[in-house]
Amino acid sequence: DGGITQSPKYLFRKEGQNVTLSCEQNLNHDAMYWYRQDPGQGLRLIYYSQIVNDFQKGDIAEGYSVSREKKESFPLTVTSAQKNPTAFYLCASQGVSYLYNEQFFGPGTRLTVL
């Protein structure tokens, strides 16, 4: 089955810790995205990557880091510099085509700071 997987589904972090959220896709998509969802805020873009070994900051990149070493994988690290990391995190991927540009989403990771 083709799709996007995110792990873990739930993640708990102690203050001062870095944590990494996993995102993997087998859709052969070039572009991948990380969004943060808070109640009443919609989805806000953290980072995105349109090609391997390249990525760009989104609107709320502070306190987060990413890597894109493989086409299939786009992990997100939430660092201790992120002051309010409790949120729902969604990963998405997209084929780079002007004919069909739907973004497919993973099931999400709920991060809670203890």
Place this chain on the structure above:
Amino acid sequence: AQTVTQSQPEMSVQEAETVTLSCTYDTSESNYYLFWYKQPPSRQMILVIRQEAYKQQNATENRFSVNFQKAAKSFSLKISDSQLGDTAMYFCAFMNWRNTPLVFGKGTRLSVIA
């Protein structure tokens, strides 16, 4: 920068009735794409319908249709014969023709009442 506004935080509709969700956007681009995504209680994001700005004809997908008014920068979603399974958050989203990341509205929470 593009912005997307959903002015109805919450709506409700009786089962089998019709409901319209509003969305307006702001852009200086002439070519772009508009989307409606559904997020049910499972939190999985699902594409409902897509509209290309260069197409004059409004998109339809079964019980879902849009009213795209390019000059007014309006993109409303009509759900006909509402079903209990339509209960969800609905997000309007914008993408310009360069396939840059989606810009989301803050969402409308729709409840379908039996």
